[in-house]
Structures are given as structure tokens and as C-alpha cells.
Amino acid sequence: MTESTTVDLFVEETHSSGFSMKYKIKTVLYSEQSKFQHVSVVDTVGHGKMLLNDGLVMVTERDEFVYHDMIAHVPLFTHPNPKNVLIIGGGDGGTAREVLRHKSVETCTMVEIDEKVVEASRLHIPQTSCELDNPRLNLLIEDGVHFLKNTNEKFDVILVDSTEPFGPATPLFNIDFYRDVFNSLTENGIVVSQGESCFYESESQNSLLKILHETFPVVSVYNYSNLTYPGGLWSFTFASKGLSPVKDFDEDRILKSDLKFQYYNKDIHRSAFCLPQFMQNSVKEYLKG
Amino acid sequence: MTESTTVDLFVEETHSSGFSMKYKIKTVLYSEQSKFQHVSVVDTVGHGKMLLNDGLVMVTERDEFVYHDMIAHVPLFTHPNPKNVLIIGGGDGGTAREVLRHKSVETCTMVEIDEKVVEASRLHIPQTSCELDNPRLNLLIEDGVHFLKNTNEKFDVILVDSTEPFGPATPLFNIDFYRDVFNSLTENGIVVSQGESCFYESESQNSLLKILHETFPVVSVYNYSNLTYPGGLWSFTFASKGLSPVKDFDEDRILKSDLKFQYYNKDIHRSAFCLPQFMQNSVKEYLKG
Numbered sequence: 001m002t003e004s005t006t007v008d009l010f011v012e013e014t015h016s017s018g019f020s021m022k023y024k025i026k027t028v029l030y031s032e033q034s035k036f037q038h039v040s041v042v043d044t045v046g047h048g049k050m051l052l053n054d055g056l057v058m059v060t061e062r063d064e065f066v067y068h069d070m071i072a073h074v075p076l077f078t079h080p081n082p083k084n085v086l087i088i089g090g091g092d093g094g095t096a097r098e099v100l101r102h103k104s105v106e107t108c109t110m111v112e113i114d115e116k117v118v119e120a121s122r123l124h125i126p127q128t129s130c131e132l133d134n135p136r137l138n139l140l141i142e143d144g145v146h147f148l149k150n151t152n153e154k155f156d157v158i159l160v161d162s163t164e165p166f167g168p169a170t171p172l173f174n175i176d177f178y179r180d181v182f183n184s185l186t187e188n189g190i191v192v193s194q195g196e197s198c199f200y201e202s203e204s205q206n207s208l209l210k211i212l213h214e215t216f217p218v219v220s221v222y223n224y225s226n227l228t229y230p231g232g233l234w235s236f237t238f239a240s241k242g243l244s245p246v247k248d249f250d251e252d253r254i255l256k257s258d259l260k261f262q263y264y265n266k267d268i269h270r271s272a273f274c275l276p277q278f279m280q281n282s283v284k285e286y287l288k289g
Numbered sequence: 290m291t292e293s294t295t296v297d298l299f300v301e302e303t304h305s306s307g308f309s310m311k312y313k314i315k316t317v318l319y320s321e322q323s324k325f326q327h328v329s330v331v332d333t334v335g336h337g338k339m340l341l342n343d344g345l346v347m348v349t350e351r352d353e354f355v356y357h358d359m360i361a362h363v364p365l366f367t368h369p370n371p372k373n374v375l376i377i378g379g380g381d382g383g384t385a386r387e388v389l390r391h392k393s394v395e396t397c398t399m400v401e402i403d404e405k406v407v408e409a410s411r412l413h414i415p416q417t418s419c420e421l422d423n424p425r426l427n428l429l430i431e432d433g434v435h436f437l438k439n440t441n442e443k444f445d446v447i448l449v450d451s452t453e454p455f456g457p458a459t460p461l462f463n464i465d466f467y468r469d470v471f472n473s474l475t476e477n478g479i480v481v482s483q484g485e486s487c488f489y490e491s492e493s494q495n496s497l498l499k500i501l502h503e504t505f506p507v508v509s510v511y512n513y514s515n516l517t518y519p520g521g522l523w524s525f526t527f528a529s530k531g532l533s534p535v536k537d538f539d540e541d542r543i544l545k546s547d548l549k550f551q552y553y554n555k556d557i558h559r560s561a562f563c564l565p566q567f568m569q570n571s572v573k574e575y576l577k578g
Binding site for chain 1: 301304305306307308309310311312313314333334335336352354355488489512514515516518520521522549550551552553554556557559560561563564565566567569
């Protein structure tokens with residue numbers, strides 16, 4: 001008599017601080033080496049489907065709403081009338097999905113370097129990829145750095161929805177890139193970027209803020225709590241040609257928009273800019289405006 | 290010729306959602322079975338010394354400041370003149386350390402059920418246990434539930450610095466306990482309790498808030514970001530006989546106190562009560578006052 005046996009499958013994200021996060025999974029749905037990185041989608045026991053680039057968790061169905069609410073709605077409710085939005089990266093589609101909920105947005109251009117990320121998300125994570133065929137979306141598979149260097153278009157809001165500052169995203173943590181971002185923004189333009197964590201990645205966070213400080217008249221940083229990023233407390237940087245994310249935020253626009261959110265609301269918009277003291281101490285020299 | 294070899298040691302905290310957090314460690318410093326739980330202290334590679342009860346991370350030297358700032362200073366800067374403070378639990382000493390920094394506090398009574406937690410912290414984590422011999426501290430090794438049922442003392446602030454609602458802390462998540470808390474508070478009294486996480490533990494969070502809603506005229510909940518608790522976003526509940534943690538908060542008292550903090554500040558005090566939308570939806574029926 002034999003019993004059927006099963007094996008326990010896990011994915012594990014290991015961090016330089018001798019720390020790792022481990023997820024029990026049911027099955028591997030996608031696993032391909034692209035030109036840039038290893039792209040995989042797994043179905044987890046507790047977090048729904050999960051996208052990983054080079055073994056780092058990018059998105060899970062359970063908590064992707066946090067990241068995508070916070071990268072999109074903070075700048076789009078700060079800018080009084082965002083019409084043209086550019087997303088650099090964001091291949092899973094979640095950021096585009098949230099941007100396109102804003103009726104003022106006429107076109108959203110999304111420049112993702114890695115077609116495998118888009119393919120994996122289209123095939124297995126409709127929750128984030130569901131708006132990739134929206135007629136207002138212009139999806140380009142292209143290097144975002146190259147695109148910005150060569151475009152004549154101007155954008156009201158640019159969202160840098162990137163991975164961490166190694167691998168294919170390395171050139172996105174560079175002052176030349178942010179000079180091109182500045183030049184591609186309209187007069188009231190705003191750029192929001194994936195801004196790392198002050199707990200575990202404060203050097204990367206500070207080097208990005210330093211670049212913004214040298215390039216933009218207004219620089220700020222705001223926090224959100226992600227379930228599946230190490231340490232939980234992660235940040236977006238905010239830089240603009242003049243608009244302040246708190247002083248120029250008009251909460252009535254949320255009410256008038258009729259949009260409902262899972263993470264974002266008017267109180268979260270303001271409170272996200274209130275920084276714990278250790279983080280204030282770490283970043284204060286880079287903030288301005 | 291032989292080479293010396295080493296083994297990699299880890300502690301791993303496994304969560305019901307098929308998720309675990311794993312820490313590389315250098316050595317085990319303390320490992321004893323008490324009457325209530327297994328108590329251990331390990332020296333980690335990336336987080337300093339770490340205290341675990343029954344394998345759950347309680348405190349690490351790297352981020353204990355977050356929890357201890359937020360359990361102590363939010364109520365102690367809301368109450369206009371806290372003189373007598375009671376801590377239930379808190380055996381590592383970090384909460385007492387922060388309470389005793391307030392000059393208004395004449396006596397701090399700390400009732401910890403498990404002497405092994407105190408012993409382990411005294412022996413190996415002076416960073417948290419450093420004020421356990423402070424003359425203003427009255428440390429009792431006793432069941433906090435029993436203590437509150439039998440005491441005639443009144444406290445301005447009670448801090449329930451407990452582990453999760455299983456094991457020795459189970460009776461602390463009970464309405465009878467909170468009736469005794471109410472009766473042991475002065476007229477302006479406040480109770481703040483370890484309030485679980487809305488990401489992973491929303492049932493426990495809601496059952497605690499329900500108890501408070503049935504017992505106190507003012508009930509609220511506030512968030513903090515802990516590096517080493519699952520999901521990062523964790524909460525404290527706030528209940529009082531009348532004081533509001535935002536409306537009655539006088540930020541000038543922080544300035545006058547001359548105290549400096551690593552996590553807490555006036556903006557964090559207010560913004561901690563701004564809840565993400567999914568959490569507002571989850572807890573709103575229990576909040577009042």
C-alpha cells in the first residue's frame with residue numbers, strides 16, 4: 001500500500017541583511033528568461049498570483065492595490081488636470097489600470113523594456129493587466145531611457161514604476177535620466193518614482209533623492225505599507241516643477257471623481273508625507289519646495 | 290588538509306498565510322522553557338539581538354524603537370499629566386524605558402507574567418532592559434489579569450504590551466479584562482493595547498476593537514510600521530474615558546519635554562490615526578468618540 005505524497009514548494013526572497021521572506025506556493029505558472037531578467041509567475045497559498053523578476057517579488061494579487069493606488073493617485077490628485085501621463089516600466093499593468101480610472105487622462109503612454117513581463121502578466125494576472133488593451137493606452141516595448149531621450153512629447157505626470165536599482169532598472173537611478181524626465185514634463189509637471197525603503201535601502205533612497213534635489217525645484221517623499229516588500233515601509237519620491245503634493249492637493253477632486261479606492265483616500269494622501277523621525281533625519285537635506 | 294566549516298543558522302517565523310520570515314543568526318544566547326512559553330534570544334546577522342516567544346519575533350535591537358515609541362508616547366502626550374502608568378506585559382523593558390522618560394510619571398507599575406522574559410532581556414538585551422531597576426519602576430512578576438482584578442490603585446494610562454491572542458496573552462483579549470482596565474483608570478484615563486494587523490490579523494483586531502467599543506466612550510486605532518512583524522503595518526488600539534488622541538493632543542508638550550525620538554514626532558502622532566481605506570472599511574463600526 002502506497003500513499004500519495006506531495007512536496008512543499010516555496011519561493012524565497014533573500015535580503016542582504018540576513019533576512020528572507022518565504023512564500024508557500026501551489027504551482028509555477030510562468031518561468032522564462034528574458035533578455036533582461038528571469039520572469040516568473042507563481043500561484044501562492046496565501047497571496048494569490050505573484051510576479052517575480054530575478055526572484056524579487058514585484059506584485060501579488062493580495063496587496064498590489066497598495067502600490068498601484070499610491071504611485072498613481074497621489075500625483076494625479078495633486079496635478080489639477082492631468083491629460084498626458086507617461087509610465088516608465090510598470091509591465092504588470094497595475095499602474096496603467098489606476099491611471100486610466102482618471103477621466104481627465106486622454107492618453108497614457110507606457111514604456112516597458114521587457115516584453116516577457118507584459119506577457120507573463122497578460123497570461124496569468126488579469127487583475128493587473130486588465131486595461132492593457134484600453135484604447136487610451138499606448139503600450140511601447142522599448143527602453144524607457146532611450147524613449148525619453150528621443151521623444152518630443154510632453155507629459156503632465158511621469159511615473160517611474162521600476163524595480164530596484166540593479167539589473168535592467170539601473171539607468172533609471174541616474175541624473176541623466178532625470179534631466180530627460182524634467183525636459184519631458186509640462187510646466188506643471190510631476191514625476192513620482194519607486195523610492196525604495198528607509199529601513200533597508202536608505203542609501204538607494206538617498207541617492208535617488210539627491211538626483212531629484214539637483215534637478216527639480218520641489219522634492220518630497222511619501223510612504224506606504226506594502227505587505228510583501230521587506231520591512232513593509234516603502235516610499236515613493238515626488239518631484240515637480242512647482243506643485244506641492246500637500247499644499248496644492250484639493251481633496252474635493254477625489255469626491256467629484258466618484259472613484260473608490262482600497263488603500264488611498266484624502267487622509268492617506270496627506271499623512272503619507274508625514275515621516276517617522278529616523279527617516280526625516282535621513283532624507284531632510286534632499287527635500288525642498 | 291581540512292578546512293574549518295560552519296553551518297548557517299536561521300530562525301524562521303511561519304505564518305498561517307503560507308508566509309514566513311527567516312533571519313540568519315550568529316548564535317543562540319538564551320533558550321528556556323518557562324511555565325508559559327519558550328523564551329529565546331538569538332544574535333542575528335542583520336537585526337542585532339532578537340527576543341522570541343514560542344518562535345515569534347517580539348523585539349529586535351534594530352527596530353524595537355518603533356514599537357516602544359508608539360505604544361508609549363501617543364497616550365502619554367495625549368493625557369495632559371500622566372502620573373501613574375501601568376504596563377501589562379512588556380517584559381523586555383522597552384515600553385517601561387520610554388514611559389520613564391516622561392518627567393510627569395511618578396510611578397510606573399509593570400506586571401509581567403513570565404519571569405523568564407525579564408531574565409532573558411536583562412541578561413542579553415540591555416538596550417531594552419536598561420531601566421528595569423529605575424526607582425520609579427515597580428516591577429511585579431504576576432498575572433496581569435489577576436493583578437487588575439484585585440488592585441485598588443488607579444492609573445492615568447494603562448499599556449497592554451502583549452503578544453498575540455494565543456498562549457499566555459489569551460485572557461488579555463477578553464471583555465472581563467477590559468472592564469477591569471476601565472475600573473482601574475482615573476477619570477481621564479487612557480488604555481493603549483497591542484492591536485494586531487489589519488493585513489493578516491483583521492479578525493483579532495476587530496474582536497479587540499469590539500470589546501473596547503462595548504467598554505469605553507472613545508475608541509480609536511493607529512498604525513505604525515514595524516520592520517520585523519509580518520506585513521509591516523501593525524496597529525495599537527486607543528480607548529479612553531473621554532480624551533481624543535487627535536483633538537486633545539497638544540504638540541507643544543513634545544517641544545517642552547525636550548525629548549527626542551527615533552520614530553515618534555508630532556506629525557506621526559496625528560498621521561498614525563489616518564487609516565488606509567481597506568482598514569477604515571474594516572474597523573469603522575468599532576470607532577467612536
